[in-house]
Amino acid sequence: MKNVMMITTDQQNLDAMGCINSSYYTPNLDKLIGRSVRFTGVISTSAQCSPSRATWMTGKFPHQVGVNNIGHVLDPQEWGIAKSFNQAGYETVYLGKWHLGLSPADHEFQITDYRTDGFELGAANSDPRFHSHKDAVTTTKALNYLDDYEGSKPFFMAVNWFMPHPNVPVDKPFELIEQYAEQFPLEDMPIPSSYYLDDLSTKPAFQLERSRTGESILTEELVRRDAQHYRSLLTLMDQNLGRLMDKLESKGMLESTVVLFTTDHGDMQGAHKLRLKGVLPYKELYNVPVILHVPGTNPTRNVIPDLVSSSAVTGTLLDAVGIEVPAECEGGSLIPHLKLAESPAEQLVFFEHYKAYWGYHPFRGAQTPEWKYVYYYEEDMEEMYDLHQDPDELVNVAGHPEAEEARRVLRQAVDEWWEATGALSQPSIPDTINKWGSEG
Numbered sequence: 001m002k003n004v005m006m007i008t009t010d011q012q013n014l015d016a017m018g019c020i021n022s023s024y025y026t027p028n029l030d031k032l033i034g035r036s037v038r039f040t041g042v043i044s045t046s047a048q049c050s051p052s053r054a055t056w057m058t059g060k061f062p063h064q065v066g067v068n069n070i071g072h073v074l075d076p077q078e079w080g081i082a083k084s085f086n087q088a089g090y091e092t093v094y095l096g097k098w099h100l101g102l103s104p105a106d107h108e109f110q111i112t113d114y115r116t117d118g119f120e121l122g123a124a125n126s127d128p129r130f131h132s133h134k135d136a137v138t139t140t141k142a143l144n145y146l147d148d149y150e151g152s153k154p155f156f157m158a159v160n161w162f163m164p165h166p167n168v169p170v171d172k173p174f175e176l177i178e179q180y181a182e183q184f185p186l187e188d189m190p191i192p193s194s195y196y197l198d199d200l201s202t203k204p205a206f207q208l209e210r211s212r213t214g215e216s217i218l219t220e221e222l223v224r225r226d227a228q229h230y231r232s233l234l235t236l237m238d239q240n241l242g243r244l245m246d247k248l249e250s251k252g253m254l255e256s257t258v259v260l261f262t263t264d265h266g267d268m269q270g271a272h273k274l275r276l277k278g279v280l281p282y283k284e285l286y287n288v289p290v291i292l293h294v295p296g297t298n299p300t301r302n303v304i305p306d307l308v309s310s311s312a313v314t315g316t317l318l319d320a321v322g323i324e325v326p327a328e329c330e331g332g333s334l335i336p337h338l339k340l341a342e343s344p345a346e347q348l349v350f351f352e353h354y355k356a357y358w359g360y361h362p363f364r365g366a367q368t369p370e371w372k373y374v375y376y377y378e379e380d381m382e383e384m385y386d387l388h389q390d391p392d393e394l395v396n397v398a399g400h401p402e403a404e405e406a407r408r409v410l411r412q413a414v415d416e417w418w419e420a421t422g423a424l425s426q427p428s429i430p431d432t433i434n435k436w437g438s439e440g
Contacts, residue, residue: 073101
C-alpha cells in the first residue's frame with residue numbers, strides 16, 4: 001500500500017507560488033506541481049483556521065461538527081480520518097499546528113510528537129514563539145520520522161506548518177525572514193487592483209467600517225510591506241518543503257507516497273482595501289490551492305479548474321490508496337476528477353463563516369462557476385457576484401434585476417443545504433484550556 005503525506009500551510013493564497021505568480025519564490029513547490037495535479041477551483045468550507053481544519057479531519061462542514069469558530073473543540077467522538085487509516089493498517093502521524101482543542105492523540109493519531117535531534121534553525125527566527133521557529137521544529141520531527149521509517153507498515157503523516165500565518169502584534173502581523181528580504185524589494189511588491197477599484201460602497205456596511213478600523217487601515221506602503229513579509233515566509237516554507245521531498249526521494253519513497261499539499265484559507269493582502277481575514281466572502285480567502293501527487297496515475301488534466309469543496313480533501317486522502325470513503329465525508333473525493341476530460345456540467349459548492357475576532361456577521365454561501373451568493377442569516381442581508389462579468393468581486397449585484405433569478409435559485413439551494421446538514425443544531429464544545437487568539 002502507498003504511504004500518504006498531507007502537507008498544510010496556514011493562510012496561503014491560491015496564486016502564492018512562483019510558477020503561477022513570479023512575485024513569489026517557491027522552487028520546491030513548483031517542482032512538486034510539475035509532477036502533480038493542481039486544483040484551482042477548491043473552495044474552503046470556512047475562511048478561519050479551526051473550522052477549516054475540522055473539515056480536514058472529518059470531511060464535514062464546520063457546523064456539522066460544532067466547530068464554528070476559533071475556541072471550539074472538535075469532539076473526539078466524531079468520525080475522523082485517523083480512524084480509517086488505523087483500521088486499514090496504517091501508522092498515523094500528526095505533527096505541527098492542530099488548533100482543534102484536546103490533541104491529535106485524542107482523535108486516534110498514533111504518533112503526535114517525535115525526536116528533534118539534528119534540529120536546524122536555518123533562516124527561521126531563534127525565538128520559539130515565532131511561527132518560523134515552530135515550523136523548523138515540525139520539519140525536523142518529520143524528517144527524523146522519515147529517517148527512522150523502515151516500511152513495516154504504510155504511514156499517513158500530516159505535517160502542518162504555521163507559515164505564512166501572521167504573528168502578533170497585529171499592527172505588524174507578518175514575520176519578516178531577514179535572509180530573504182532582499183529577494184522581495186518593497187518597491188516591487190504588488191498591490192491588488194481591487195485595492196484601487198473597490199470603494200466598498202455596494203457591499204455590506206461592516207466591510208467599509210472594517211477597512212477604516214485598527215490594523216485594517218491600509219496604505220500602499222503597508223500593503224507592500226505585508227506582501228514582502230508574506231513572500232519571505234513562503235520562501236522559508238518552501239525550503240522546508242524541499243527538505244521533506246528530498247528525504248522522500250533519497251529513501252526511494254517519493255513514487256510510493258501520495259502527497260497532498262493545501263492550506264486552510266487565504267489572506268486578503270490588501271484586496272478590496274481589507275487586511276488579513278475575517279467575516280469576508282472574497283476569493284482571496286476562500287479559493288485555496290490543492291496540489292495532489294498520486295504515483296501510478298495518468299490524469300487527463302494537469303490543471304483542474306473544477307469547482308469543488310475542501311471537504312473533499314479527507315476522502316481524497318483515503319481514496320488515493322484504495323480505502324473506502326465513508327459516508328461521513330461530505331465532500332467525497334477528488335480522485336474521480338483525475339479521469340475527467342473537462343469540468344462537470346453541474347458545479348455547486350457551499351461555504352460558511354460564523355464570527356471573527358473583529359465581527360459577528362454569520363453567513364452561509366454557495367458558488368457556481370457563474371455566481372457567488374452569500375446570505376448573512378442573522379442580519380437578513382445578501383451579497384452576490386457575477387463571476388463571469390466581475391471575477392474580482394467588485395460590485396455586489398444582490399437586488400439587481402439581472403441577477404434576480406440566479407439569486408432566488410442560490411438562496412433556495414443554500415437554505416436547503418443548511419437545513420439538510422443540521423444548521424446549528426450540533427452543540428459546540430468550548431475550549432477552556434488553550435489560548436487561541438494569536439493562532440487563529
